[in-house]
Amino acid sequence: MRPSFRFTALFTLTALTSTAIAACGSGSGSDPDTVKVSFKQSTDNSIKVMDTYLADIKKQFEKANPGKKVELVPIKAPDSEYYTKLQQMLRSPKTAPDLVYEDTFLINSDITSGYLKPLDPYLEKWKDWDQFIDTAKAATAGEDGKTYGVPDGTDTRGLWFSKDVFAKAGLPADWQPKTWAEVLDAARAIKEKVPGVTPINVYTGKPAGEAATMQGFEMLLYGTNDGTTDPLYDKDGKKWIAAGKGFEDSLAFVESVYKEKLGPEVSDALDPNFGTAVRGELLPQGKLGIALDGSWLPQDWLEGSGHEWPEWSKELGLAAMPTQNGQAPGKVSMSGGWAWSIPAKAANPDLAFDFVKTMQTRANAQKWYIANSGIAVREDVANDPAYVDAQPGIKFFTDLVESTHYRPAYPAYPKVSVAIQEAMEGVTTGDLSVEEAARGYDEALKEATDNQVVSK
Amino acid sequence: MTAAAQRPVGPEVAKAPPGPPAPAPGQAGGGRSVTARRSLLRALPVSPAVVLLLLFLAGPIAYCVVIAFTDLQLTGQAEESFVGFENFQRAFQDEAFLNAVWLTLVFTVLSSLIGQNTLGLALATLMQRASKPVRTLAGGIVVTAWVLPEVVAGFLLYAFFRREGTLNAILDWLHLPSQNWLFTLPILAVSFANVWRGTAFSMLVYSAALNEIPKEVTEAAEVDGAGGWRRMWHVTLPMIRRSIATNLMLNTLQTLSVFGLIWVMTRGGPSGKSQTLPLFMYEQAFQNSLIGYGTAVALLLLLIGSLFSVVYLRLLRTEV
Numbered sequence: 187m188r189p190s191f192r193f194t195a196l197f198t199l200t201a202l203t204s205t206a207i208a209a210c211g212s213g214s215g216s217d218p219d220t221v222k223v224s225f226k227q228s229t230d231n232s233i234k235v236m237d238t239y240l241a242d243i244k245k246q247f248e249k250a251n252p253g254k255k256v257e258l259v260p261i262k263a264p265d266s267e268y269y270t271k272l273q274q275m276l277r278s279p280k281t282a283p284d285l286v287y288e289d290t291f292l293i294n295s296d297i298t299s300g301y302l303k304p305l306d307p308y309l310e311k312w313k314d315w316d317q318f319i320d321t322a323k324a325a326t327a328g329e330d331g332k333t334y335g336v337p338d339g340t341d342t343r344g345l346w347f348s349k350d351v352f353a354k355a356g357l358p359a360d361w362q363p364k365t366w367a368e369v370l371d372a373a374r375a376i377k378e379k380v381p382g383v384t385p386i387n388v389y390t391g392k393p394a395g396e397a398a399t400m401q402g403f404e405m406l407l408y409g410t411n412d413g414t415t416d417p418l419y420d421k422d423g424k425k426w427i428a429a430g431k432g433f434e435d436s437l438a439f440v441e442s443v444y445k446e447k448l449g450p451e452v453s454d455a456l457d458p459n460f461g462t463a464v465r466g467e468l469l470p471q472g473k474l475g476i477a478l479d480g481s482w483l484p485q486d487w488l489e490g491s492g493h494e495w496p497e498w499s500k501e502l503g504l505a506a507m508p509t510q511n512g513q514a515p516g517k518v519s520m521s522g523g524w525a526w527s528i529p530a531k532a533a534n535p536d537l538a539f540d541f542v543k544t545m546q547t548r549a550n551a552q553k554w555y556i557a558n559s560g561i562a563v564r565e566d567v568a569n570d571p572a573y574v575d576a577q578p579g580i581k582f583f584t585d586l587v588e589s590t591h592y593r594p595a596y597p598a599y600p601k602v603s604v605a606i607q608e609a610m611e612g613v614t615t616g617d618l619s620v621e622e623a624a625r626g627y628d629e630a631l632k633e634a635t636d637n638q639v640v641s642k
Numbered sequence: 643m644t645a646a647a648q649r650p651v652g653p654e655v656a657k658a659p660p661g662p663p664a665p666a667p668g669q670a671g672g673g674r675s676v677t678a679r680r681s682l683l684r685a686l687p688v689s690p691a692v693v694l695l696l697l698f699l700a701g702p703i704a705y706c707v708v709i710a711f712t713d714l715q716l717t718g719q720a721e722e723s724f725v726g727f728e729n730f731q732r733a734f735q736d737e738a739f740l741n742a743v744w745l746t747l748v749f750t751v752l753s754s755l756i757g758q759n760t761l762g763l764a765l766a767t768l769m770q771r772a773s774k775p776v777r778t779l780a781g782g783i784v785v786t787a788w789v790l791p792e793v794v795a796g797f798l799l800y801a802f803f804r805r806e807g808t809l810n811a812i813l814d815w816l817h818l819p820s821q822n823w824l825f826t827l828p829i830l831a832v833s834f835a836n837v838w839r840g841t842a843f844s845m846l847v848y849s850a851a852l853n854e855i856p857k858e859v860t861e862a863a864e865v866d867g868a869g870g871w872r873r874m875w876h877v878t879l880p881m882i883r884r885s886i887a888t889n890l891m892l893n894t895l896q897t898l899s900v901f902g903l904i905w906v907m908t909r910g911g912p913s914g915k916s917q918t919l920p921l922f923m924y925e926q927a928f929q930n931s932l933i934g935y936g937t938a939v940a941l942l943l944l945l946i947g948s949l950f951s952v953v954y955l956r957l958l959r960t961e962v
Contacts, residue, residue: 270928273716295718295931393911453805453825456912597718601930611913 220255221537222283224275226268227260235557242553247544254537259283276301282531284538288335289524290325291396295597296527297328303528304332308539314546314564322563325592326525329424335525336542338551339560342519342586343401345369345505346469346477348383352503355379355475362505364512366406366439369476373448376475384468385448386476390440391611393458398610399603400520400593401479406436408591409509409518418602419594425640426594426602426631429609429624435510437620441613452615469502470495478507481583485559499578506586519590523563561587601634710938716931729938739939741914742922746898746946749833749918754897757837759890762844767874769845770852781845788842796906799835800824803907824908828916832904836897843896844889851885852878884958891954898947919943 225236237260244256261271269292275281276296288296296302309315318337326335349359355376363369373385389402404418410432411417417432419425443449454460465486468474470493487495506517526542528535544550552567554560556576561583562568574581593599609627612618618626632639710729714722733739765784769777787795802808803823810820823831855878863877879886901920904910910917910925917925919939927936 267928270716273931292717299715299717299719301717391912392914393909451805451822453822453912456825457804458909458911604930608913615913617913 217255218534219253219537220257221285221534221541222257222259223285223538223541224259224261224272224283225287226265227262229262229264239554239557243541243545243550246550247541250544251540256541265289273299273301276529276531279531279533282529282533284528284532284534285541286527286529287524288527289522290335290337291522291593291595291599293326293335293525293527294328294595295600297330297334298597300530302334303530303532303535304328304330304334305336305528305539306332309333309336312543314543314548317548317564317566319563319565319568319587321521321587321590321592322523325521325523325595326527329596335527336546337523337525337563338545339555339558340521340523340563340587340590341481341561342521342583342590343405343478343480344507344519344583344586346479346483347372347503347505348469348472348475349501349503350472351376351380351383351475359503361503363508364516365508366409366510369508370439370442370448373443373476374446377446377448380475383472384450384474386443386478387450387455387464387468387474388440388443388478389455389461390444390449390607390614391456392604392607393456394461395607396603397461398607400522402440403436403606403610404520404591404593405478405507405518406439406510407432408520409507410435412513416591416594419596420640420642421594423640425638426598426635428628428631428639428641430642432510433627434620434624437609437613437623440610441620444614445616455614456611466493470498472501481561481579481586482559484577484579504579504582506589515589517586517589519586521561521587521590521592523560563587598635598638602631605630605634706937706940709934710941712934714934714937716928716933718931722934725934729935730942732935733939733942738914738917739922742917742919743942743946745829745916746918746943748829749836749900750894750897750950752830753833753836753840754893755890757833758840758844758893758897759886761837761841762889763848763886765841765845766848766852767878769849781849784842784845787839790839792839792900792902793906795835795839796903799831799838799903800907803831803835825912828908828912832907832916835903835907836900839903840893840896844893847885847889847892848882851882855881887954887957890957891951894950894954895947898943898950919946 223240225240227237228235237258240258244258247256248254261268263271269289272286272288273296275283276286276299288302293302315336322337322340323333325340326337327333345363347361352359352361352372355372356379357372357375361372363372369386376383376385389397391398394402407417416427417430418427420427444452444455449455450460454463457463464474464477464479465483469477469483470487484498486493487498489496507519509516509518526545528538532538545554546564548564548566551562551564552570552573555562555567555573559577561580562573567573568584568587574584605627608630609618609623612623612626613620628639711724711726712722713719713725713728765780769780772780790798800807804810805820805822805825807823809823813820859877859881860873863873868876899920900918901924904916904918904921905924908916910921920943923936923939923943926932926939
């Protein structure tokens, strides 16, 4: 007993001292000539898009600014863990980098926490800022009206459909539904005439996470009102909006998809890995008629990705998601995206903004959008034929930007999103009726937002 | 060796140091002060370790206890404040928390108490009688499952239980109805996975314990006419009782903290039907950013673990 205790103590001592010594090695050391840039590195070792791009910018920057150095600090983690790690780093001046890559989904949360620095003094003097479209600017603005990040692209969402399946079901190859009913009718036609194929996929439930909320529910919900007001959040009153008719109609759409068996098997739809199956198997193998999904799908079909599918642009058609009854503006899209922000506790904010300017020269921005299958948020790039023709589908998804919506990414949003996923899951499994699910959402919304709720 | 001879020396030694009966034969000379000085000298090399242990092990735990009484969030909050027992009250009013407690108990009882423990004992008993090659082969297979990293084991069992998985393929072949096990019976599926993965540990503990039982005792029982079951019940089990308690305690604590296996297989779903406390805690702390609440849940999990431990420790103490 005793020797083993002693051994354990000795072992622990050695382990701890070596850890402590190793930790001391990487102190903050805020060198005024070095700008530390942290970013999200892909967990897939074969994907080096961001690493390559940043290495190139680093070279340009160091050449243009003699004596200055860029230190890249990759954080290799899946999305949710990346935020966690980043937020921990931002808490202390010892660990805060000079520049961080933030998802606009969480940027407002970090602004509220005081983690980020307002960029307005820099933006005023930077003439390229005028090229950025307003919706993208709004995505990085805090509730105080100041701007906290420079967006480096966005994404949009729409309907992908298999031309082969459509031909078998007697549907047109240039399909563009005008209303929700037309979408469901097409799915019904596929169900009837093309057995063995899943007619439509709408992401749903907690396992799908934010994909269920954004690609699924919000693509419906934002098409229910008059197309100008936000159906989730009342900006003027700063309150979240309780489930109304539009919310229930959107749930009813989800319910129809799964109740009429137009969607995937419920157990598949609630499998956390289902998104991978949609992109990697169902669409390429022609086993899915319609997919309500994002502009980034072709990323998965590039060379070297494991499931290459260069023919996708011939085999798949693209249609905008229509509003509920075809009311103006006729189509719906949701957008997210990432932005470069400077931490409040950054040691070299000025140098960090210079680095942003290098990244966001017109040429570099364009290079990035294309490499990343991203959608341009700079008007000059969006109108450039070289960008538009770079990949099939880019024009379609870039055109959606004018009718797109950004999520109300306030601190309560992640919790509201979970409440939406739970309501969806209830109607998907059939455990809850639309009314019950909507009531459940209202309760969850009150709790998630500290009762900052209004009925409309 | 009798059971009494197996009494642990630990507790006695722990009580002993201050008292004089320590001097070992050969070092008999010297009085009380020399002994005290010697034990002080002996403690000296360990002291840095103790300081570091306090700093790096006890420190974070103490910090956790403090955080559990605040409304600290990872993001979305300008300043945190002290909220007293609010997090704990909230937990007991939270249906999802109560659901997680219930599932944690189901998971622990099914996979640890019943599954790993009984199966481990059964395997160890069978292997006592098996020929050497069989023993090596069977032991090798079971231990492989244990050696696999949790995440890899999770993926293997995900592949086994999923709708197009191995289990359903076998059932189809036998013309039995198949289903998506991860969807219809998630808690059973993850419990099975934990049994699959963790049985090796029990098997090793019990193999060691059974090897300690002197042959004469079992042989004597056999001569007295006791059959296999009676021998097991009246001779073997009482003699390895201490190992059973130790094994149950280690197994339970390990099972209470299983995270990766369930995360990979079901993410706690569908609809929270396999969301045990560690998953619930993760969701609150890192997905909803509620560090304060998540930490409070972690403390409650610690409490459940210590309740189990107290029960097992009592089992240990009542021995002989």
